[in-house]
Amino acid sequence: MQKRANNEFELGGFNHVSLLCDDMQRSVEFYRDVLGMPLIKTVDLPKRPGGGQQFVFDVGNGASLTLFWLANPTDGRPGHFNPPAGDQDPNVPQWNAAISSLNHVAFEVAPDKFDEYYLRLKEKGVGVGPIRNHDDSEAQEAEELHPGVYCRSFYFRDPDGVLLEFACWTRELTDEDVVHEPKTAADRVATATA
Template sequence: MAKTENSEFDIRGVNHVALVCKDMRRTVEFYRDVLGMPLIKTIDLPGRRGQHFFFDIGNGDSIAFFWFPNAPEAQPGIAAPGSLPGSGSLVSAHGSMNHLAFNVPAEKFDSYVERLVKKGVKVSRVLNHDNSPEQVSEDVTDDVYIRSVYFFDPDGVCLEFACWTRELDERDVNFSQVD
């Protein structure tokens, strides 16, 4: 991806994104044992209000989870997509987190998809995003700018392994879409 500068703030990436899980042990087993993310910090919240814990996702960035003993149940199709992209509606409510994409190396993408499947993770079909009317190509062409595969964590959080396939430039920004 092309290197661009933020003229307002020296933002260096995502420190962490904080999600809510139903079962800390199950979440640790998925993120640490299935996805291989080191568990780097655990916190018991004061007054037995729950727990907060962090996994290293690389480049100094983290994904964090809260566990609250009395949290409401998940609401797929409202607070998160009800199905994986390519197999149903990806709509979620305003202010919700639709999905979290992890950047992976393009040269390892296909083997990572195979590895997820071997670990028993149900994945979407691979989507080669391009600028065609369908916005997806069956093959990796010169027009494909990112490849994606989607899967759910144990709480229904939609995750993505994504890899840029070419450098983005001014051709990739269409201001008429912003209006």
């Protein structure tokens, strides 16, 4: 992936992404034991109402994934801030999620390891969706890998139903890949009334 300059801030990528979990032990078993992420820090949070925990996993290149367990979390709104019960199919990203909610977390994998990792997760009993070859066709996906595919990915879920993705860039992105005008809140209203 070509590095592009940020003229405002010198960012080094993500420091961490934080998720809430229902059962820290179950989540540790998934992220550490199934996905192989080293657990690098644990924190007890006794000052939270009822208490809590924070566990940090190394996801590579200096980035981390932080999981929080809270004794008194707020209730989610099924279908808005979390997937509805029973809708845990890794084939179906939650594109109808509410604004400010998390859609999914994608982990960068090396292109030459992509197919191996897909099979490895299946062998570990993780339900994985189909491999997606993202391209600029009308369907936005190709059945087969070809020179126009710019990213390959597949989805799966953690024990709490958070949608995760393994993804890899397959070609260099250039200025020619930036061709769309950004939509606004007004565009959403116009689409809803059309």
